[in-house]
Amino acid sequence: MxxxxxxxxxxxxxxxxxxxxxxxxxxxxxxxxxxxxxxxxxxxxxxxxxxxxxxxxxxxxxxxxxxxxxxxxxxxxxxxxxAVAMPYLDLFLAATERLPKAIVTLLDAEATSLVLQRFAIKTQAVVARVPGIRPKPHPDPVIHALKLLGAEPDGAVMVGDSEWDEKAADAAGVRFIAVTNGRQNHNFKTPYIANNLKEAAKLIQEL
Ligand SMILES: [Mg+2]
Incomplete structure (x- = not known):
């Protein structure tokens, strides 16, 4: 798919x-x-x-x-x-430029906008920590982001570094790429494991 x-x-x-x-x-x-x-x-x-x-x-x-x-x-x-950029942020954004994107974050909404501005991260939608949307690990923000993008769960991929991200993606029926940031001990169940954003970008192209 x-x-x-x-x-x-x-x-x-x-x-x-x-x-x-x-x-x-x-x-x-x-x-x-x-x-x-x-x-x-x-x-x-x-x-x-x-x-x-x-x-x-x-x-x-x-x-x-x-x-x-x-x-x-x-x-x-x-x-x-x-805050500082994670390794290969620019490479990842360039490699995925054609894809519609949404941020799905547990961070406060204003802190999120500040970070997106500082690092020139352009996305079509942002779902931050706001009242009214049950946060990750609930699927709600993932489902909300899909709606904002007009995307279906089976056409989307979520990329995240935490088990909270995977749980939310799973519950929403969205494939998940785990970015481990090099950690060996994790509880990810997805077959799509990347050490960093460079490997995540490659996985997205191969899916
Ligand atoms: Mg995270």
Whole structure:
């Protein structure tokens, strides 16, 4: 099946924001405000603070979510200003230029726009962390991105570095390319494994 649309995770797939975001301070603020995880997403390789912050955010809804989100986004905006490109970002974008793309990210919407601007990443759609769309690992943002692109699940491929991305893609019926960033220990089930964006671009051409 030919690839007609790409759904792209942002953090540590295209750009490294996490390493420049003080999720431990965000977590301390969440903790002080009384927010703790009630549910947990899949195990992945994020730092402990990052994972717990994301678990808190997927545990909350409504006004609680909005307050917690406000805390986390302050730190992510700082991270977005300091973020660096992942290896082969420019090569990947050039190799996939003809394909319609959507960003599907757990990052705050404003931090996401800042990163996309800074690295001149052009996409037809962006689904960031916003109220009203249950985040990854739910399939909702993937399904929303497909709608925005006018694409069908079987014509799309999602590229991401985390087990959360794979779970969301699987649940939406979208093929998944895992970018391992060189890690040996992962829980990906997809047959499409890339060490980096250069290998991911090659896999997209071969699918
Ligand atoms: Mg990621």
């Amino acid at each position: 030919v690839v007609e649309a790409l759904l792209l995770d942002l953090d540590k797939t295209l750009v490294n924001v996490e390493d420049f975001t003080d999720y431990c301070s965000a977590l301390a603020e969440l903790d002080a405000a009384g927010y703790a995880p009630r549910v947990r997403g899949p195990e992945t390789y994020w730092g402990r603070c990052t994972k717990t912050v994301m678990d808190v955010l997927i545990s909350l809804g409504g006004a609680e979510w909005a307050r917690a989100n406000e805390i986390v986004r302050r730190y992510e905006l700082i991270g977005a200003e300091r």
